[in-house]
Amino acid sequence: xxxxxxxxxxxxxxxxxxxxxxxxxxxxxxxxxxxxxxxxxxxxxxxxxxxxxxxxxxxxxxxxxxxxxxxxxxxxxxxxxxxxxxxxxxxxxxxxxxxxxxxxxxxxxxxxxxxxxxxxxxxxxxxxxxxxxxxxxxxxxxxxxxxxxxxxxxx
Numbered sequence: 001x002x003x004x005x006x007x008x009x010x011x012x013x014x015x016x017x018x019x020x021x022x023x024x025x026x027x028x029x030x031x032x033x034x035x036x037x038x039x040x041x042x043x044x045x046x047x048x049x050x051x052x053x054x055x056x057x058x059x060x061x062x063x064x065x066x067x068x069x070x071x072x073x074x075x076x077x078x079x080x081x082x083x084x085x086x087x088x089x090x091x092x093x094x095x096x097x098x099x100x101x102x103x104x105x106x107x108x109x110x111x112x113x114x115x116x117x118x119x120x121x122x123x124x125x126x127x128x129x130x131x132x133x134x135x136x137x138x139x140x141x142x143x144x145x146x147x148x149x150x151x152x153x154x155x
Contacts, residue, residue, distance in 0.1 A: 105135075
């Protein structure tokens, strides 16, 4: 199935992926706002030694998740180019963006969980900033979308 590369249509197709990035930003701001507004009323502090263990495990998981998200995104983009089927390139690209945004948002949620477990704002901010960095790194790119269209037209 041949898809044309119309610049105005391609830019319109990028609206939903960018909307997903905006949702990630709003979700991260909502986590911080909830923590600032509700404050310590939400916290259910764990003993310090348990909190340190959980925090360390979540830091390790976050550090692992960023490159794994990159790898998963790369695989999804290549599959979007090569998999047979009638699904439009737009949908294939949106799935790759949605999965990567969901993964980086979960990193921000780690900070909120640690805040709920009794950690301070620093941990919340660190995880939120790492999540925002992931959203920036794996943001939608028109070149990726055009590469999918071109590869599918070639096959």
